[in-house]
Amino acid sequence: MCERREMKETAISGRIWILSDQNGRLIEDIDTDQIYHNAFLHITEIAQMGRYALGNLEGWKDFPEKACPGDILVAGRNFGAGSSRQQAVDCFIDLKIGLILAPSFGAIYFRNAVNSGFPVLICADLNRHVNDHLLETGDEIRVNFQSGDALNVSKDSLFQVEPMSSVQSDIFMAGGLFRYGRKIQD
Amino acid sequence: MGKTIIEKIIQAHTKDDVEPGKIIWMDLDVRSARDFGGPNVVKNYEREYGDVPVADREKTFFTFDLCVPACSLKYANNQQVCREFARKQGFKVFDVDSGIGSHVFIETGLAKAGTTVVGTDSHLNILGAVGCFGQGMGDVDITFAFKTGKTWFEVPQTLKVHVKGTLSSPATAKDLTLFILKRLGTQKAALKAVEFYGEEMRNLTLAGRITLCSMVTEMAGIIGFVPENGHALKAEMEKLSGEKYSSPVADKNCVYSDAVEIDINGLPPQVSVPFAPDNVQDISELKGIKVDTGFVGSCTNGRTEDLALVARILKGRRIKEGVTFKVVPATKRVYEEILERGILEDIFRSGAIISNPGCGGCAEGHIGLTGEGEVQISTGNRNFAGKQGRGKTYLASPAVVAASCLAGQIMNPEDV
Numbered sequence: 001m002c003e004r005r006e007m008k009e010t011a012i013s014g015r016i017w018i019l020s021d022q023n024g025r026l027i028e029d030i031d032t033d034q035i036y037h038n039a040f041l042h043i044t045e046i047a048q049m050g051r052y053a054l055g056n057l058e059g060w061k062d063f064p065e066k067a068c069p070g071d072i073l074v075a076g077r078n079f080g081a082g083s084s085r086q087q088a089v090d091c092f093i094d095l096k097i098g099l100i101l102a103p104s105f106g107a108i109y110f111r112n113a114v115n116s117g118f119p120v121l122i123c124a125d126l127n128r129h130v131n132d133h134l135l136e137t138g139d140e141i142r143v144n145f146q147s148g149d150a151l152n153v154s155k156d157s158l159f160q161v162e163p164m165s166s167v168q169s170d171i172f173m174a175g176g177l178f179r180y181g182r183k184i185q186d
Numbered sequence: 187m188g189k190t191i192i193e194k195i196i197q198a199h200t201k202d203d204v205e206p207g208k209i210i211w212m213d214l215d216v217r218s219a220r221d222f223g224g225p226n227v228v229k230n231y232e233r234e235y236g237d238v239p240v241a242d243r244e245k246t247f248f249t250f251d252l253c254v255p256a257c258s259l260k261y262a263n264n265q266q267v268c269r270e271f272a273r274k275q276g277f278k279v280f281d282v283d284s285g286i287g288s289h290v291f292i293e294t295g296l297a298k299a300g301t302t303v304v305g306t307d308s309h310l311n312i313l314g315a316v317g318c319f320g321q322g323m324g325d326v327d328i329t330f331a332f333k334t335g336k337t338w339f340e341v342p343q344t345l346k347v348h349v350k351g352t353l354s355s356p357a358t359a360k361d362l363t364l365f366i367l368k369r370l371g372t373q374k375a376a377l378k379a380v381e382f383y384g385e386e387m388r389n390l391t392l393a394g395r396i397t398l399c400s401m402v403t404e405m406a407g408i409i410g411f412v413p414e415n416g417h418a419l420k421a422e423m424e425k426l427s428g429e430k431y432s433s434p435v436a437d438k439n440c441v442y443s444d445a446v447e448i449d450i451n452g453l454p455p456q457v458s459v460p461f462a463p464d465n466v467q468d469i470s471e472l473k474g475i476k477v478d479t480g481f482v483g484s485c486t487n488g489r490t491e492d493l494a495l496v497a498r499i500l501k502g503r504r505i506k507e508g509v510t511f512k513v514v515p516a517t518k519r520v521y522e523e524i525l526e527r528g529i530l531e532d533i534f535r536s537g538a539i540i541s542n543p544g545c546g547g548c549a550e551g552h553i554g555l556t557g558e559g560e561v562q563i564s565t566g567n568r569n570f571a572g573k574q575g576r577g578k579t580y581l582a583s584p585a586v587v588a589a590s591c592l593a594g595q596i597m598n599p600e601d602v
Contacts, residue, residue, distance in 0.1 A: 029372055029462065033573045038550050041222045041252075042260035044229050056572045078372050078406055082568065084308040086226060086324035107377050107408055108308055112324035167209045167338055177330050178234045 012119055013142040013153070014072040014098040018130055019060065019079075020137075026076030026130050030057060032088040032109065041085060049087050050094030069096035072143075074126065074135060076102065080109025089113045099143065101161065103127060114168045117176035121145055123161040134159065145169070188437025190344035191411045192379035195319045195434060199302050206343040206443070214245070216296050216303040217331040220287055221250040222549070223306025225264035226325035228271040231332060241335035243277040247296070249287025249305070250280065253552055254544040285517030285543030286485045288312045288320065289396075293426060293519050299433040304331055309485045309567065311402055311409040315395035316423065317433025319409060342379045342408045343443035344436075349384035351451030356599040358495070359394030360487060360565065360583035362386065363401050364456035368466035369448050375407035378443060381436060386450060388414040392422045393489035400486040401567050404463040455598055457563075458581035461571040469586065472596045478577070479562040480511040480591035481547040482584045487565035488516030488543075490523040492584040497529040499588040499599060500536035506594035511538040512553050514546045538591075550574065563590045 021027050034057040036049065043049055053067075054060040073092070079102040080088060089112045092100065099119045103126045113120040121143060129135045139154040148163040164172065174180035189197060193204050202210040217240075219227045231240075240246045248268045256262035265282070272279045280290050288310050291297035299317030303310065306328055313320030323337070331337050347370075353362060366382075380402055390398065395412050402410035413435050423431035455469040482488075482496050493515065505511045513533055515521040521543050524530040534540055539553075546552030548566045556562050556577025565587055569579040580596065589599040 031568075031570045033568075033570050037572065038222075042225075042258070042264055044226050044264070058571070078376065081372065081406060082308060082403075082570065084223065084306050084310075084322035084324050086223070086326055089324070104376060106406065108322050108324060111327060115324065115326040115330070165209060165340075177326055178230075181330055181334065 010146045011142055011144045012072070012099045013140065014070040015068070016072045016074050016135060016137060016139050016141055017063070017067070018135065018137045019073060019075045020130065022059065024130070026074070026127055028076040029078045029081050030075060031082035032080055032085050032106070033082060035080065035088040036085060036091050038083070041087060043087065046090045046094050049091040053091035053095055064095060067095050067097065070098045072098050072141060073100045074102070074130065075100055076127070077104050078106060079104070080106040082106060084108045086112050086116070089116050089118055093118055101126060101143070114171055115177040117172050117174070119145060119172060121161045121164070123159070125159070129159055187441065188439035190379065190436045190440045190442065191381060191413060191434050192319065192342060192344055192409065193440070194436070195300055195302065196339065196341055198300065204341050206341050209338055209340045211336050212302060212339050214304050214331050214335055214337060215301040216245055216247065216291065217328065217335065218247040218249055218287060218303070218305035219268070219325070219328050220248070220252055220306050221254070221261065221265050221268065222252045223325045223328065224248050224268040227306070227329045227332065228267050230325055230329035231271070234329065235333050238333070240275050240277065240332045243275055245335065246275070246277040246332055248272055248279040249284065249290060250282045251284070251286045251544045252549045254282035254542065256282070257552060283518055283542065285515070285520065286488065286545055288485055289488070289516045292316055293517060295427045299431065304328065304337065309400050309403050312396055312400040312485055314399040314402065314409040314411045315392065317411060321409065342377060344379045344381060344440070345375050346442040346445040347380055347382050348445065348447045349382060349387050350447055350449045352386045353450060353453065356585055357453045357455055358583045358585055359390060359397045361453055361456040362450055363398045364458055364466045364581065365450060365453055366398070366448055367401055367405055367458070367464050368456070370405045370446070371464050372404070372406040374444070374446060375402065375405040377406065377408060379408050380405070380410040382410060382412050383414060387412050388416045389418065391418050391491060393491040395419070396489060397486050401463070404567055455583060455586050457586065457596060458569055460569045460578040460580065463568055463581060469596065469598050472580070475596045476561060477509060477563045477590050477595060478560045479556060480509065480587045481514070481562060481564040481566065482587050483512070483514030483516065483547045484545065484566040485516065486567040487584050488514060488520065490520050490529070492565065493520070493524050493529050493533065494527070496584045496588040497532035499585060499602070500592070501532045503536055503592055505537040505591040509591050509594050511536070511591040512547060513538050513540045514553055515543045517543050548574065563587050563596060
């Protein structure tokens, strides 16, 4: 689970996957049934969830085999629309995905990620960066979630993301909501 | 500075100063989980807190509504894990016979105007229909809420929607809802609270408000409120609760992020075309599309009023040979009402399958799936690819679904 995470730097690096359609455009409104189908909601072990990640998203069903620990997902607007299922975050935790970047997230999805101590960051200009090929699948990027400064290491170009809010950053640094809760009660 | 409705409700539940964009800690009046998410909450809770009691067992509930009664051993085990945890902790379970949790909260008065309710149901914001701040959350949030009675929340901005004009038959609250969804898409209300005003809004019944507020989720909004209450709603709420009903209103000098006007005069029935709820068209554009299956129910359209409308259309007629028509009442109380009023019999005699109450028809399991190539017309709220099986799902009003099942194709209720 997320709380094993010991990395507490303020930057996250990794190789990116652009969640795009056949025309190379970011897929918008990807809902939680496409991320983690309701047929597998009976599963309560995070270690069994990764294999179903993006299992109902056309063109991306083999993602669990392709993804490596530390990889970063670059997704379209309103990523994680739909249901409240935590499994749609947990499946990426199981695959050890390092970060999801999107122009916006479904409200519940965003909270679930924050509470799990799983980094999700907003980048309003993401469509433009992808359409202009400033970000391409396989690029190495490095994102500072406190300053919002981001670097495409492969292309040696800079871009900006929204820094984490203080609550998001505090929960992330604590290693999830449960640990954070203990910290603020002490 | 005045406050919008969401700002007022949150302010009444926090010591922090409330303003849009600010993150506050908020007290929760009801904390709940379902049979999906519930077992994950139990697992989290026992791992994190062991045998420590929940913050307040009178405010903590399980509602089993998704796979009821359990259709596989996995769900049966999960429900039993929840039951045993609830017994140990001493809180109530609305078990597999009860129906959809959010509706049960409204019927039992647990969701009161001005209160805060959370649970593992992304359509819990349906409670906006009764002036209550309901919010769906994941299992980590809910575990924390069980233990502390609190959650953090970013105060949303509020969008004001003025609905101009009135509905004329055969259009219903669902058509209005789909049309608003078409206009707002998934961007205009995203991450916002919405307040709906206008003559038709004032006259919406409880069932109509539930339909509209449920689909604020599909608009990517946080919650919707219908602040002006006509006599019909007040009478209905007072009959339910036995108490005088009044819901929160926005201050005159509150600040909205944006205002939108939507004209519904002359609105024909609306249909959402797969595979996105906001892909909405006038019914006349979909003439001749054959349907294999119809479904009426869900948290969006499973009230007595919805089923009464279906019964009026079906009474004395038979659904088209080869079409399967499934009906799922929202709750046990709805089931009882349709039984007493003869609605159930009229629907049954038309050839429909009527199941026990719950989320069947939306969640996979309870009342079957669509197969590859199958076309379903449904009163549910989502038609994402693969959600209810391999088929295609169109979303429409109960009247359109009933008419389409009579005709075997997508049909305006005026034409049957």
